[in-house]
Amino acid sequence: MAEITYRNASCIYESADSLAVDSLNLDIEDGEFVVLVGPSGSGKSTALRMLAGLEDIDEGSISIGGVDMTDVPPKDRDIAMVFQNYALYPNKTVAENMGFALKMRGIGADERRRKVEEAAKVLDLTEYLDRKPAKLSGGQRQRVAMGRAIVREPQVFCMDEPLSNLDAKLRVQTRTQIAALQRRLGTTTVYVTHDQVEAMTMGDRVAVLRRGQLQQFSSPTELYDRPANAFVAGFIGSPAxxxxxxxxxxxxxxxxxxxxxxxxxxxxxxxxxxxxxxxxxxxxxxxxxxxxxxxxxxxxxxxxxxxxxxxxxxxxxxxxxxxxxxxxxxxxxxxxxxxxxxxxxxxxxxxxxxxxxxxx
Missing domain, CATH: 2.40.50.140 (Nucleic acid-binding proteins)
Incomplete structure (x- = not known):
């Protein structure tokens, strides 16, 4: 089981005047797609990086499946990250990029190929497995980055604004694909975005952050119909x-x-x-x-x-x-x-x- 629990989790950067994340409390269910949304500087990416072990938890705790992650190194958290930049190896093919993490874990070539082909089929990348990233479109590169995460079969997907580099039409298409894929895989997913439309259309529940503090954690319809405060009311909805x-x-x-x-x-x-x-x-x-x-x-x-x-x-x-x-x-x-x-x-x-x- 991959329930995620933030308990008064806080993070402060060195020489900062205020907490980047201030006493965050979230209970994320197994298999749930949760979106962290807020304006620039709200602490959403920091909260995700705390979960992944890329930022220290200065106070409180974060647990995955009931296990406290405070002192667990990132490589042992069974988490797969998908970043805003695709971070693909330009000299490797799509198949090699997707299977690289498995290779580093010592998984045999046949097993790697099987997992990569299965993920490629899900992501409509089968015909591109032998291409290099330079021969792919932005949307295809992002799907390769997704495939690299999928083949690892992690407990949790952490996605940090993965669609920011795509044009408007491709963003709409890709966010639909990501949401449908997550429903199919059933993997607990924490997704960060500054785009409230993206948050409302993708998340089972949405956590709205402002200045490091949680404003409301509810379903998209609850956020729209009963905003907890004026900030949420003005942030959720387009036009506001x-x-x-x-x-x-x-x-x-x-x-x-x-x-x-x-x-x-x-x-x-x-x-x-x-x-x-x-x-x-x-x-x-x-x-x-x-x-x-x-x-x-x-x-x-x-x-x-x-x-x-x-x-x-x-x-x-x-x-x-x-x-x-x-x-x-x-x-x-x-x-x-x-x-x-x-x-x-x-x-x-x-x-x-x-x-x-x-x-x-």
Whole structure:
């Protein structure tokens, strides 16, 4: 079994002012695909390198299958790494690259060839086994790097932004292949990315990190539907959730000159807690453009995406920016004054100072 447990795991770099990873707690199930996501400097790659033994655990512990890995060297952790750069030997063929780690472990040529051919079949690399890396595309090279990890049959795959060097179309194709491959193999996988769309489409669960601290660890739908704080709300979703300063009223929250209705029990909860102002979070798809009712806003940009449009606006006076999705083409023009009315759906409420979710 390859359950992974982070228990108050921390790491600080020499001469740094703060922890790179600060008391991280995660329980990753056997066979689960978990994604670590966050902006640059959030500690996601450091957390992965701690698991692989490439960075020291300064406090706390990390275990694999119930075994504490604190003093276990990387080569004895039964982990296979896939990096952002492919790290292939240019003078070796695809087959030799994939089988090199097995050769170093003393596995015979026949057994190596069998494992390499099996992995190549899974990755659609059979016809390229005798080629050198220079004769392959970026996506094919990344699949070779994946194959090199697969033939080892490790307890855990550690993937550190493996798609960053690919173009946009190839990234979408390859991430689908990686997710499907992991489901087929059933190997516990920890995957690092800064791309929240990649995280949402690939992971069974996603851990959102910020400044070395875990913000939320949930399924993609839970992150989208019930973000734990304003940071997660603004980070998950494309375009990001609208986060607007609002005043609590008896009927809802006042944004600009418009009251947006909120359920009575949530308003009562806010009043009971003495909360008079909040940050209201509303997804772009929850706004619709109307002729007169709703929040008045001036159009600053229209993104035409074919099947839908995103209208970027600014509320006069307050300066608040609101993005709304429209399913019709050219719903407004630059500098037009429009009105945005909230459709059905949850208004997410966050404390204006701490950013934590309130009113539930």
């Amino acid at each position: 959730m609208n986060l607007l300063p609002a005043t609590v009223t008896d009927d809802g929250v006042l944004v600009g000159n418009t009251v947006i209705p909120v359920e009575r029990d949530r308003i009562t909860s806010l009043h009971s807690a003495g909360v008079t102002s909040v940050t209201a979070g509303i997804r772009p798809e929850q706004f619709e453009i109307t002729d007169g009712a709703g929040v008045e806003a001036v159009v600053e940009l229209v993104e035409e995406l074919g099947s839908e449009s995103y209208v970027h606006t600014r509320v006069p006076g307050s300066g608040n920016q609101i993005v709304a999705r429209s399913l019709t083409r050219t719903p407004a023009r630059l500098a037009d004054t429009i009105h945005l009315r909230k459709r059905e759906g949850t208004v997410h409420l966050f404390h204006p100072e701490t950013g934590e979710r309130v009113g539930d």
